[in-house]
Amino acid sequence: MKSFLFTSLIVLLCTIGIKGDEIKISHQKSSYTINDFNESSEINAVKCETDDDCLSNSCIDGVCDFYFLCPENEEENCVSLQSDAWKTYDSTEDNEVHPETYKPIIKSCYKEELHTNFLAKLLSPTCETEKCEKDNDCLFGSCYNSTCITETPIYKCNSKDLVCKKANFIKCSNSDQCNSGHCISGFCLENEYPTIQRGVISSFLIAVAIRMGRTLFKYFYGDLKKNVSKKEKNKNDKKEN
Known part of the structure; x- marks a missing residue:
């Protein structure tokens, strides 16, 4: 009985969040892949009355607006994020509005970005994640030099528009490929220089x-x-x- 109560307490704390180094369950593995965003499906047809009815905490016009991170690899499943995690995913500065620390670490740097030449790094910001200690600390990829890295490009997708575009610091050839709308020095970035x-x-x-x-x-x-x-x-x- 004590063991059950202890386990229940841990689950509850992880669910509602712990102040300080706040840890939240910010994501949920889905059965969708990046290909499922090519046409309308149940992804953009989940009915709701309030934000609490949606994992994303975002109910718009009676339908859940879901936010996903999807690996480019068609065999890997997308991950559904809460709206707060989505908003801070591509942030390059300390965010005072959403100070939550999510575990596992949802952000991963693209491996090729870490090997760009010195001039490119000088002219554009470099990718950083929260510090990791082991591979399991990272939602995608693995832990390398205390940074979560992935060899597979990550896309940001939303159920409302059924649009998937590359996250920041992923290789690009034009701005239309980037969720930020900016392809600079061959990588998606949040803003112009x-x-x-x-x-x-x-x-x-x-x-x-x-x-x-x-x-x-x-x-x-x-x-x-x-x-x-x-x-x-x-x-x-x-x-x-």
């Missing part, structure tokens, strides 16, 4: 321009000196003759 990064880019371009200017000056000045020296030598040769 912020002010500090524009400053870095401007400084970099100015430094390159100065370096090229110096090189050109030395080149032309060197040629000019050679020509002057050559003319003086010719004059001296003529005088001697």
Whole structure:
């Protein structure tokens, strides 16, 4: 009996959340894959009266609006998220509105992003997750250098529009592929270059321009000196003759 009560208490605490290092059950494995978002189905037909009727805590016009993270691999199932977890998934800054820490860690960095060249990392933000210690700490992928990483691109999907687009820091070729609407330096990012990064880019371009200017000056000045020296030598040769 005591064992049952203890187990029930643990489940209850995990469900309603623990203040401090707050831990919540923020997700639920589904039977859907990314292919299920190609056409209307029961995904966008779950009836509700209040937000409490939906795992996502989002009831709109009598229908649950679900939020999913879906691996690109068609054999892997999507995960349904609560709306708060969805809102903070792509946040790159400390969020004071939703300070919850979710376990397992829902965010994973794309492995290829971690191996981009130095210049790309300088010009755009890099992916970070909450610190992990083991693979089981991560909802997707594995734990590498205290960061959750995945080799499979992750998509953000919603049941209302049946749209799936790539999450931040996933490789892209155009902005239409990104949930954020911004494909920068080959990766989906939340915003265009912020002010500090524009400053870095401007400084970099100015430094390159100065370096090229110096090189050109030395080149032309060197040629000019050679020509002057050559003319003086010719004059001296003529005088001697």
